Amino acid sequence: MVVPFVWQILTMFKTTAEATRFPPTVLPETFSPHAFETFFSTVPFWSMFGVSAGALVLRVAGQLAIASLAGYAFARIPFRGREPLFGLFVLMLMVPSQLFLIGQYELIRGLKLLDTLPALAIPGLFSAFGTFLMRQAFRTMPKDYEEAARLDGANPFQVFWHVMLPMARPTLAALAVLTGLYSWNDLLWPLIVSPSGENRPLPVGLAGLQGQFGTDYPTLMAGAFVCSIPLVIVFLVLQRQFFAGITSSGLKG
Amino acid sequence: MTSPTTPPARRPAGRRAGASEPSGWWAAVFVAPAVLGLAALYVWPFLSTFLKSFEDVPAFGPATFVGMDNYTALLHDEEFWKAFGNSALYTVIILLGVPLAVVLAALIEQAGRGRAIYRVLFFLPVVTLPVAVGMVWRFVYNGDFGLLNTVLSWFGVSGQFWVADPRFTIYAFGVVGLWMSLGINMIILGAGLRAIPKDLYEASALDGAGRVRQFVHITVPLLTPSIFFVTTLSVIAALQMFDLIFVMLRGVNNTALADSKTIVYLFYEKAFVQFHQGYGAAIAIVLLLVIMLATALQFRLQRSWVFYG
Amino acid sequence: MKSKWTAAAALAAATALLTACSGGGSGAPPTEKITLTYANWSEDQSPAMEQIAAEFEKANPNIDIKIQTLPWTEYWSTLQVGAAGGTAPDAFWMLADHFREYAKGGQLIDLSGTVKAAGIDMSVYPKAVSDSYTYEGKIFALPKDFDTNGIWYNKALFDAAKVAYPDDTWTWKNVQDAARKLTDKAKGVWGIAAPIDPQGGYYNTILQAGGQIVDSQGTASDFASPAGVAGLKFWTDLQAAGVSPTLKQLSDTEAVSMFENQKVAMYFSGAYWALRFHKNPDLQGKIDVAPLPQGVKRATVTSGIGNAGYAGSKHPEELKKFLAFLGGTRAAEIQAATGTVLPAYKGTQEPWLKAMPEFHLQVFIDAVDYSVPLPVAGNASEWQGLAAQYLTPAWNGEKPVEQAAKEYQDAVDKVLAEK
Numbered sequence: 001m002v003v004p005f006v007w008q009i010l011t012m013f014k015t016t017a018e019a020t021r022f023p024p025t026v027l028p029e030t031f032s033p034h035a036f037e038t039f040f041s042t043v044p045f046w047s048m049f050g051v052s053a054g055a056l057v058l059r060v061a062g063q064l065a066i067a068s069l070a071g072y073a074f075a076r077i078p079f080r081g082r083e084p085l086f087g088l089f090v091l092m093l094m095v096p097s098q099l100f101l102i103g104q105y106e107l108i109r110g111l112k113l114l115d116t117l118p119a120l121a122i123p124g125l126f127s128a129f130g131t132f133l134m135r136q137a138f139r140t141m142p143k144d145y146e147e148a149a150r151l152d153g154a155n156p157f158q159v160f161w162h163v164m165l166p167m168a169r170p171t172l173a174a175l176a177v178l179t180g181l182y183s184w185n186d187l188l189w190p191l192i193v194s195p196s197g198e199n200r201p202l203p204v205g206l207a208g209l210q211g212q213f214g215t216d217y218p219t220l221m222a223g224a225f226v227c228s229i230p231l232v233i234v235f236l237v238l239q240r241q242f243f244a245g246i247t248s249s250g251l252k253g
Numbered sequence: 254m255t256s257p258t259t260p261p262a263r264r265p266a267g268r269r270a271g272a273s274e275p276s277g278w279w280a281a282v283f284v285a286p287a288v289l290g291l292a293a294l295y296v297w298p299f300l301s302t303f304l305k306s307f308e309d310v311p312a313f314g315p316a317t318f319v320g321m322d323n324y325t326a327l328l329h330d331e332e333f334w335k336a337f338g339n340s341a342l343y344t345v346i347i348l349l350g351v352p353l354a355v356v357l358a359a360l361i362e363q364a365g366r367g368r369a370i371y372r373v374l375f376f377l378p379v380v381t382l383p384v385a386v387g388m389v390w391r392f393v394y395n396g397d398f399g400l401l402n403t404v405l406s407w408f409g410v411s412g413q414f415w416v417a418d419p420r421f422t423i424y425a426f427g428v429v430g431l432w433m434s435l436g437i438n439m440i441i442l443g444a445g446l447r448a449i450p451k452d453l454y455e456a457s458a459l460d461g462a463g464r465v466r467q468f469v470h471i472t473v474p475l476l477t478p479s480i481f482f483v484t485t486l487s488v489i490a491a492l493q494m495f496d497l498i499f500v501m502l503r504g505v506n507n508t509a510l511a512d513s514k515t516i517v518y519l520f521y522e523k524a525f526v527q528f529h530q531g532y533g534a535a536i537a538i539v540l541l542l543v544i545m546l547a548t549a550l551q552f553r554l555q556r557s558w559v560f561y562g
Numbered sequence: 563m564k565s566k567w568t569a570a571a572a573l574a575a576a577t578a579l580l581t582a583c584s585g586g587g588s589g590a591p592p593t594e595k596i597t598l599t600y601a602n603w604s605e606d607q608s609p610a611m612e613q614i615a616a617e618f619e620k621a622n623p624n625i626d627i628k629i630q631t632l633p634w635t636e637y638w639s640t641l642q643v644g645a646a647g648g649t650a651p652d653a654f655w656m657l658a659d660h661f662r663e664y665a666k667g668g669q670l671i672d673l674s675g676t677v678k679a680a681g682i683d684m685s686v687y688p689k690a691v692s693d694s695y696t697y698e699g700k701i702f703a704l705p706k707d708f709d710t711n712g713i714w715y716n717k718a719l720f721d722a723a724k725v726a727y728p729d730d731t732w733t734w735k736n737v738q739d740a741a742r743k744l745t746d747k748a749k750g751v752w753g754i755a756a757p758i759d760p761q762g763g764y765y766n767t768i769l770q771a772g773g774q775i776v777d778s779q780g781t782a783s784d785f786a787s788p789a790g791v792a793g794l795k796f797w798t799d800l801q802a803a804g805v806s807p808t809l810k811q812l813s814d815t816e817a818v819s820m821f822e823n824q825k826v827a828m829y830f831s832g833a834y835w836a837l838r839f840h841k842n843p844d845l846q847g848k849i850d851v852a853p854l855p856q857g858v859k860r861a862t863v864t865s866g867i868g869n870a871g872y873a874g875s876k877h878p879e880e881l882k883k884f885l886a887f888l889g890g891t892r893a894a895e896i897q898a899a900t901g902t903v904l905p906a907y908k909g910t911q912e913p914w915l916k917a918m919p920e921f922h923l924q925v926f927i928d929a930v931d932y933s934v935p936l937p938v939a940g941n942a943s944e945w946q947g948l949a950a951q952y953l954t955p956a957w958n959g960e961k962p963v964e965q966a967a968k969e970y971q972d973a974v975d976k977v978l979a980e981k
Contacts, residue, residue, distance in 0.1 A: 004389050066286045077277075089291065097493070098517060105643055126295070181379070184382065207636065210500075223385075312663050313646055313664075313667025416813075506816055511950045512951070
């Protein structure tokens with residue numbers, strides 16, 4: 001599982017000539033920092049990191065709010081047309097995301113949000129998958145607490161906010177990590193909604209690197225490493241909550 | 254189309270069981286943000302693409318209605334059928350990962366203290382940037398000095414050009430796709446495993462059942478809902494494969510690209526590279542129909558093998 | 563533990579919102595200053611672009627130029643969506659094979675008036691390049707740079723094999739003989755790289771064999787003619803003789819990288835690699851460039867990047883001024899002095915030659931005399947994209963060249979026949 005990563009890390013410290021030799025060396029002959037120097041002198045890492053992180057936080061926070069509200073209603077509040085409407089959400093899961101590109105772009109442009117950080121996050125705020133996941137989580141919860149709160153005179157929002165949402169916290173954590181992943185990985189969308197070139201996230205820098213240093217594998221490996229590591233660290237920190245969330249969520253099927 | 258996860262049991266509209274049951278008005282408030290967003294950012298773009306699939310849309314300027322022309326051309330387009338075959342093959346490979354994930358998940362559940370470490374290890378590929386994954390694997394697959402061929406050479410096996418030879422590219426992508434999805438599938442299955450009551454195992458152990466028999470007769474049947482869920486998501490994701498081919502073959506003048514396109518890649522190329530948006534739209538609509546069919550088929554088949562305890 | 567996590571998320575969300583708002587607020591300019599964006603796809607060249615922009619801003623303090631570098635793989639899709647949606651960059655690099663779609667679609671600002679008003683003499687640009695950015699008699703882009711082709715070769719590998727360096731007397735036969743002698747399978751060295759490369763490769767040899775790529779009306783291609791087949795055979799023969807890495811190897815590792823890794827001794831390609839080779843420490847003192855060999859005659863294709871403007875720009879007058887500056891001597895001199903590319907403007911090439919004196923770069927300038935424009939008829943990006951699919955079997959020796967050439971020609975002609 002980790003062999004490719006180990007290989008990547010070993011390669012980062014090799015010279016280009018050593019990395020393309022056959023048979024390859026296992027350990028670098030000399031630890032050469034040139035790959036990192038090239039990467040950091042080419043990619044404006046910190047500003048791109050800021051954009052990636054900002055878009056991620058916006059998208060995660062927004063999606064958790066919107067998806068949990070809708071998920072709760074789909075799970076617990078009966079209303080006319082609920083099932084067909086939910087079916088529409090599930091249907092949207094099946095449509096390839098590239099198909100939405102042009103329409104989403106036109107909307108962002110209409111809202112005069114091009115070149116802004118929110119533009120990066122907006123389509124991701126509304127997620128059929130998130131809604132689906134939250135619905136599954138709420139569906140499996142016992143009704144007792146809810147009814148008790150209602151008898152105490154709480155309105156549905158209060159029930160949702162004070163009773164149900166806290167119980168869904170593990171699922172929220174799981175959804176946060178998954179949404180964060182999607183946000184961090186986005187490449188084409190940021191380019192399209194950022195016509196003046198502001199607010200470009202890390203994958204853009206990484207993709208540019210490949211065009212420029214075709215087979216300078218140490219530099220490519222170093223870039224791939226540096227751009228991936230922030231999210232890996234976040235994941236390692238949150239992994240307990242994340243796994244707990246998946247376990248208690250409706251993702252079991 | 255109704256929700257596949259819940260039977261379309263229609264409730265009487267506006268039913269109020271007790272004065273305190275929330276009304277439809279509250280439901281509207283709760284779902285409004287999600288529905289508005291979905292309508293504006295997903296349903297409307299989808300409908301506009303659907304309409305485009307009946308038009309000849311130049312890169313710039315007005316479109317002309319051409320009826321079914323795009324679809325007719327599509328059916329006679331060898332490139333489309335090849336892409337279709339590639340996507341189908343890739344999906345099959347990804348599905349082979351499901352049984353693998355079941356076995357691994359079961360093994361890891363038994364690993365005790367090491368469980369956390371294994372979980373993290375298998376999950377690392379999931380949290381790595383796809384662009385980065387593509388770069389690393391392209392290096393591993395290199396026919397001249399890649400790691401894979403080096404390892405094969407130790408066993409006297411002659412290497413191949415895994416991502417430069419169209420005979421192997423889809424399999425090579427399949428392995429990477431498997432590697433990337435194994436972690437998430439295992440976690441979902443692991444959650445299902447932990448929901449299986451422990452006393453079932455204890456009872457069968459008293460009957461003298463070994464680990465393997467327990468796995469076959471208790472674990473797998475009781476895990477079928479999770480397996481079904483993972484399978485469905487895998488099919489949907491696999492049919493939409495795009496990133497890997499984009500990172501690993503495009504922009505590097507790779508002659509294998511011509512024979513290794515997937516459906517979504519072909520859509521991207523027609524709509525965004527060659528200025529044939531109407532044709533691209535038709536490809537996307539056909540793909541959507543295929544995904545819907547595959548999913549519907551899975552739901553039909555699940556009745557015969559998924560066990561809801 | 564759990565509440566801490568929620569609190570952290572909430573705090574982070576609040577911070578992000580604040581940052582987002584302050585970022586959005588800076589859009590209102592205090593003075594009449596306007597901003598033009600200028601897009602390119604080359605990190606290698608962006609320092610020179612920055613320098614050109616700075617110079618323009620100095621002369622035009624009310625205009626702010628913002629350079630944006632897009633990854634090559636996303637450049638055209640981003641530009642297309644932007645142009646269709648009214649938000650394309652104001653100025654951007656254009657290539658001849660994409661030009662027609664944009665010009666035909668009315669996406670490019672007409673520079674004919676600017677050229678006349680500013681007294682720009684179009685004859686300072688190589689005719690082949692300026693012609694390729696003219697549509698229906700109107701000028702839509704001014705040439706930025708140009709490139710012709712030569713033989714990049716590795717002197718160290720030639721010395722090791724005791725083969726004389728290529729020079730302007732070389733014919734196809736010399737190349738083939740040298741490639742054989744230079745190939746040393748034991749060392750993993752090949753004489754030449756023979757990829758399916760139109761611009762650096764088979765277009766040139768087809769022309770050298772006395773053929774043409776597409777007829778003058780742009781309605782039919784000519785790959786299956788005797789000259790077309792001969793031009794393609796030049797490359798397939800090299801493949802068959804085993805003196806080039808196979809197509810598969812060249813797919814894994816691009817020809818230019820093979821050359822940089824010193825695994826191939828000769829590489830037919832353009833002037834645009836000069837700076838990259840010059841900066842590569844592994845190649846110091848080891849490589850040089852010679853003219854392409856002669857077939858029936860001398861020939862090379864030529865093309866160049868054009869600087870075009872977006873018809874939907876909010877500041878058309880300033881944009882025209884900027885594009886005129888990009889097409890002028892100063893911008894050319896900066897590109898030359900930094901060694902970035904061979905500038906299109908006549909008489910500004912000297913500093914480029916001097917920037918990298920170790921290469922005989924004059925070869926590329928001399929080649930202008932016998933150069934032919936890159937064919938751009940029809941939806942060129944579409945039919946060029948078909949090449950790998952149809953020509954691969956010929957390169958791999960799985961199909962006779964004549965047959966592959968005929969099939970490719972038919973496919974190209976079908977695209978050319980589209981309205």
